[in-house]
Amino acid sequence: MLEIKNLHVQLEEEDKKILKGVDLVVEPGKVHAIMGPNGSGKSTLSYVLSGRDGYEVTDGTATLDGEDLLEMEPEERAAAGLFLAFQYPVEIPGVGNMTFLRTAVNAQRKARGQEEMSSTEFLKVIREKAKELKIDAEMLKRPVNVGFSGGEKKRNEILQMAMLEPRMCILDETDSGLDVDAMKLVSDGVNALRDAGRGFLVITHYQRLLNHIKPDVVHIMSDGRIVKTGGPELALEVEENGYADILGEVA
Amino acid sequence: MALPQAKLDATETRLAAMALPSGGAWITAARDAALARVREMGLPGRRDEYWKFTRPDTLVEPQAPKAALFSHDEGMPFDDMDRVRVVFVDGVFDAAASDDLTAAGIEIERLETAAAQDIHWARDLYGVLEEKGQYPVMRPLAALNTAYATDGVVIRVTGKAEKPVSLIYRHASETSDAILHHVIKLEEGAELTVLENGPAAARFNKVMEVEVADNAKFHHVRTQGRDHERRAATHIFARLGTESVFKSFTMTVNGVLTRNECVIELTGDDAVAHVAGAALGDGDFHHDDTVFITHDAVNCESRQVFKKVLRNGATGVFQGKILVQPGAQKTDGYQISQSLLLDDDSNFLAKPELEIYADDVACSHGSTTGAIDEDMLFYLRARGVPLKKAQDLLVLAFLAEAVEEIEDEPLRDHITIRLQGWLERHSH
Numbered sequence: 169m170l171e172i173k174n175l176h177v178q179l180e181e182e183d184k185k186i187l188k189g190v191d192l193v194v195e196p197g198k199v200h201a202i203m204g205p206n207g208s209g210k211s212t213l214s215y216v217l218s219g220r221d222g223y224e225v226t227d228g229t230a231t232l233d234g235e236d237l238l239e240m241e242p243e244e245r246a247a248a249g250l251f252l253a254f255q256y257p258v259e260i261p262g263v264g265n266m267t268f269l270r271t272a273v274n275a276q277r278k279a280r281g282q283e284e285m286s287s288t289e290f291l292k293v294i295r296e297k298a299k300e301l302k303i304d305a306e307m308l309k310r311p312v313n314v315g316f317s318g319g320e321k322k323r324n325e326i327l328q329m330a331m332l333e334p335r336m337c338i339l340d341e342t343d344s345g346l347d348v349d350a351m352k353l354v355s356d357g358v359n360a361l362r363d364a365g366r367g368f369l370v371i372t373h374y375q376r377l378l379n380h381i382k383p384d385v386v387h388i389m390s391d392g393r394i395v396k397t398g399g400p401e402l403a404l405e406v407e408e409n410g411y412a413d414i415l416g417e418v419a
Numbered sequence: 420m421a422l423p424q425a426k427l428d429a430t431e432t433r434l435a436a437m438a439l440p441s442g443g444a445w446i447t448a449a450r451d452a453a454l455a456r457v458r459e460m461g462l463p464g465r466r467d468e469y470w471k472f473t474r475p476d477t478l479v480e481p482q483a484p485k486a487a488l489f490s491h492d493e494g495m496p497f498d499d500m501d502r503v504r505v506v507f508v509d510g511v512f513d514a515a516a517s518d519d520l521t522a523a524g525i526e527i528e529r530l531e532t533a534a535a536q537d538i539h540w541a542r543d544l545y546g547v548l549e550e551k552g553q554y555p556v557m558r559p560l561a562a563l564n565t566a567y568a569t570d571g572v573v574i575r576v577t578g579k580a581e582k583p584v585s586l587i588y589r590h591a592s593e594t595s596d597a598i599l600h601h602v603i604k605l606e607e608g609a610e611l612t613v614l615e616n617g618p619a620a621a622r623f624n625k626v627m628e629v630e631v632a633d634n635a636k637f638h639h640v641r642t643q644g645r646d647h648e649r650r651a652a653t654h655i656f657a658r659l660g661t662e663s664v665f666k667s668f669t670m671t672v673n674g675v676l677t678r679n680e681c682v683i684e685l686t687g688d689d690a691v692a693h694v695a696g697a698a699l700g701d702g703d704f705h706h707d708d709t710v711f712i713t714h715d716a717v718n719c720e721s722r723q724v725f726k727k728v729l730r731n732g733a734t735g736v737f738q739g740k741i742l743v744q745p746g747a748q749k750t751d752g753y754q755i756s757q758s759l760l761l762d763d764d765s766n767f768l769a770k771p772e773l774e775i776y777a778d779d780v781a782c783s784h785g786s787t788t789g790a791i792d793e794d795m796l797f798y799l800r801a802r803g804v805p806l807k808k809a810q811d812l813l814v815l816a817f818l819a820e821a822v823e824e825i826e827d828e829p830l831r832d833h834i835t836i837r838l839q840g841w842l843e844r845h846s847h
Contacts, residue, residue, distance in 0.1 A: 246803035262816025276803035
């Protein structure tokens, strides 16, 4: 589903190479985790895949279901089924959460040639999904993420994911800033979305999130490359011995 | 003090091209006095400090510059609302197009009808609030209006008006030069909403004097749009009594030159005055909000909230002042003026001022200029919202603080929809 080949990326503003040949394939129905020390390029990978400005791809490819992601605008990638749960969800004063979500859902439907969702149907669906994530009606009415706690912001990301039903979900450090209860809520939300047709790429620094969202494959990233790939046991190894051991081993 | 020769010449040239309208004794006296004020002040020139950011030339010269009529198929503002329609075409009252004013349930008549009478309540207001508003800053175009206004309405409300009064200004001639003067009096405890829309004329000079007595509430929602080449100078002069409320909102889109002045005096304790504006400008758009609020009583609140979205070289101006007189303790004054520049060619010029002579007050003011936030834009796009739509959402979000000053929800939604419509018609 998601295929990344030999991806090289540097910052647009300065001559700084961040990704130095990433190869990765995420199959439908699978959860892949990327772990790695700070500065290894994990977040950059998520930004490049979702189309954020400021990065230059100097080599390699990234496709979703065979379509070239790197040629698309961010909104086209979203319509193609890519979703990024942000590490730092953005606050947007003046834009209501509900308006935002409805605009997004219908823009994607339109882009795919599907019929737009009526407001009654939308309300029904969002209320149901919000309830599961313990997001109350008040939060839905408020401006996007404004005044939300760290945990509320992350739950809001998962609500968006649930509403947009993407094929390929990238979660960027979704566990950062979450207490145990919030982590469980968020993980339950993610797990509820797991199905045979959907792929996940979970980026995290710590193993703890992976206790809740069980990965099929774990990759270790360092200095812009994936240096080791294994099963869930790899995450436990990191937890026990830190990154230094693994990195020493591959070096 | 003698006027500079250039100003004197410009003033006399303009006055020579005009004729004082005829009327009864009281209005003739008011017109003569106003004419004397114009001669004393001289009409605005580009070297005047108060006109530093806006060139008054085309507002002053004898002939109104031509303004093409423009039409699009979007419905007129407030069309779906139950209201008393008062229509002016190129500055002349059109009875046939208006609703029956005698059946409006409030006292509302044409200025010339009031002017023909020997005794009329409007006498105590016509040109009176305008004259008061000439100090400490001169507003000669308003005095010119008092002297030469040929039409307008006078409205008096004693209770709660059932429907809003909707002043509709149609523009029919490319060279029309209109001067309208309205006088509105809200007696104690009265409530009235006034709506205004339409391009009015090639050149439009309008004054609205509003007396809001104790416990009365006045709401004003205005749209200025359509004919881009029109030029307008408008003034609102308001005097507020104890526990009264005055709220005015203006939406402006299009227009090569618009100067909206609002002069408010809070004379009764616990009065509230809010003035807000949302402007969208494209290309050779020039929009100027000039506000002067004087606190002269205890425990009053005033808010100025002005937002402008500018692109393709458009210019926005804000001159806002809060003056707190000695003894006006517990004043709560707030002023914000912000612009969103959608490119590097557009300009926002702001001059916020506070002048405070009381020691127990809370006044704040702020002015900012910025571009669309890239992080917000990316966040919206990453959720599938197309670029243009995402920009429009953020523009509306930026304007929201001003639009929210409209208390009435249907009116607020109506304005939002019109702003959306304008954004959809204009590509970035």
